[in-house]
Amino acid sequence: MHTLADAAPEPYWLRQPGAPPAADPLAAAETADLAVIGAGYSGLWTALLAKERDPGRDVVVVEAGTAGWAASGRNGGFCAASLTHGFDNGLSRFPGEMDTLERLGRRNLAEIEETVRRHDIDCDFARTGELHVATAPWQLRELGSFHSAAAQRGLDVRLLDRDAVRAEVDSPTYLGGVWDRDGCAMVDPARLVWGLRRACLDLGVRLYENTRVDRIETTRAGLRLQTLRGRVDARHVALATGAHGSLLRRLRHYVIPVYDYALMTEPLTDDQLTTIGWRHRQGIGDSGNQFHYYRLTADNRILWGGYDAVYYRGGRITTDHDQREETFRVLARHFADTFPHLGGVRFTHKWGGVIDACSRFSGFFGTGYSGRLAYAAGYTGLGVGATRFGANVMLDLLDGRPTELTSLKLVRTKPVPFPPEPLRTGVIQLTRWSIAQADRHDGRRNLWLRTLDRVGLGFDS
Incomplete structure (x- = not known):
């Protein structure tokens, strides 16, 4: 055409002028109170909020590429209040706490706006x-x-x-x-990433880019992130890698x-x-x-x-x-x-x-390694705003004490897992064909889609 x-x-946002130069890769042994894997929205919000909660906390962020190179710098720039991938999806899955989720989501959006103002982040x-x-x-x-x-x-x-x-x-x-x-x-998504990155550095967060974590190991004092040329020993770890979540095997069933x-x-x-x-x-x-x-x-x-x-x-x-x-x-x-x-x-x-993406479309949360690691994943495209909420959830989970956030059904439950391959591919392709047919036939969902709805695996684009 x-x-x-x-x-x-190429992504328009990431090719704008103003991108910060990459931080040095990790090339030595480091220690930290909190190590964050991933420097997209999820990881940067986690690091920033951790320092705001406790300025004395030693925080290290390790990123396989550069900050925001993946989903955080490629999206449409819609920063939604919804924590549940839209009101209708939330109401169908969490009817008993929808009022609470809407309140928390609107508060989260207001706090993002306040953070942008307070840290002078130029992101439209x-x-x-x-x-x-x-x-x-x-x-x-x-x-x-x-x-x-x-x-x-x-x-x-x-x-x-x-x-x-x-x-x-x-x-x-x-x-x-x-x-x-x-x-x-x-919001301009790339400039939001770059602004959050700067805010983290200003608060004393240490950032290593172009540093892939190859594996996570248990130590006496916590966890070790092993990389090609260095390592980080930390008391706690936040896993914020989105679709690139192979470091924790259980996530492969859900994402x-x-x-x-x-x-x-x-x-x-x-x-x-x-x-x-x-x-x-x-x-x-x-x-x-x-x-x-x-x-x-x-x-x-x-x-x-x-x-x-x-x-x-x-x-x-x-x-x-x-x-x-x-x-x-x-x-x-x-x-x-x-x-x-x-x-x-x-x-x-x-x-x-x-x-x-996950089967309920909204983020899900959990811990591993006896509570020393927390994760958030599965935002399914509405994570620009919801990742900040997820960062607070991860920090609450790592603190190990009940809070309003950790008591939510949204946080306590998991999506229905996807079937293994090759069945997974077949199920997804059949579902894509079915939703296209529904759009062509006045929204009527066929037997396959109705079955998925009943078991909590309703899937659309």
């Missing part, structure tokens, strides 16, 4: 909210139910008919929508690596932006099972991503999968359908990356 002809095969953080749009009649019905349940709980949600939603953002595909006015912020893809347009002209409106600059997601997410950047580009959620046979993670031309062509066609009045807009970047 001509609109893709000049698109650079803006509380614009998120617009959920319907592009088929069956989606209108589901959005109406969401609005009713959310409004009853006092959430700031506005139900929009066809004319009202098109007055916000003009697309001929929109039939209606719900604007969650307070539950989501837009699958799913590839997500995105495009970035050239900056819109003032006239082009006027044709679609978008004055309030909300993040937008359509409401299919295979959904798109999209938003404006600070310089008025449109990030357009989602729809395909691709699991490659055997769960193999490789940079070869970061580019998928078939998906990019599909995304470009869908963009043209949504905004036909932007037909001349070209894409400047195209990229993919791995999401750590």
Whole structure:
């Protein structure tokens, strides 16, 4: 497609100017009170919160690449209050504590905003909210139910008919929508990572990049992280590696690596932006099972991503999968359908990356090595905000005392595990086909999807 002809095969966010130079790799023996494996959002929030809780705590972060090189620097930049991958998913899985989870999630988002301000992190953080749009009649019905349940709980949600939603953002595909006015912020994800990295260093966290942890060993005083040229002996360890979680064998049963893809347009002209409106600059997601997410950047580009959620046979993670031309062509066609009045807009970047997905879509938590290690994983694409909550959970678990967070069912329970290979690949591909069929047939879920729903393995993109 001509609109893709000049698109650079790289993540837009990570190629911006301003990336910090890499820290030195670990090349000696170190000790620490807390060692964090991974310098994405999950690891950086854990290190930062650990120092804020106890400034005297000695914290080391060890990262296999550079801070934010994986999911944290490749996502759409939606920082949601939801801890449960959306209100509907949370209500279906944790109905008894949904009010508490919403309260904690909104507080978490407010504290992220406060941290960005306090540490002077220049990441275009803006509380614009998120617009959920319907592009088929069956989606209108589901959005109406969401609005009713959310409004009853006092959430700031506005139900929009066809004319009202098109007055916000003009697309001929929109039939209606719900604007969650307070539950989501837009953020430059890479600059958020770089800002958190700087804040950690300012508080005395020691960071080693380009240092892969090969194995974890038990010592008399705690745990040892063994790397190629050095090691870290620590009393406690926080494992914050997302889809790259092979260091703890049990996580392989619960987490699958799913590839997500995105495009970035050239900056819109003032006239082009006027044709679609978008004055309030909300993040937008359509409401299919295979959904798109999209938003404006600070310089008025449109990030357009989602729809395909691709699991490659055997769960193999490789940079070869970061580019998928078939998906990019599909995304470009869908963009043209949504905004036909932007037909001349070209894409400047195209990229993919791995999401750590689990069967309940929301993060799960636990400990290992007799409580000396804590982990958080499985955010399934909504981790920009929820990882900060997960960092607090990990620190509470390592403290070994009950808290409001550790008493939550969300924290105490695990997702349904995925079956082993090769059955895992077959199940996932059948499910992907089934959800595509549901989108084509008014949202009706076939027998396979209904069976997965009943056993807690409901899967969509």
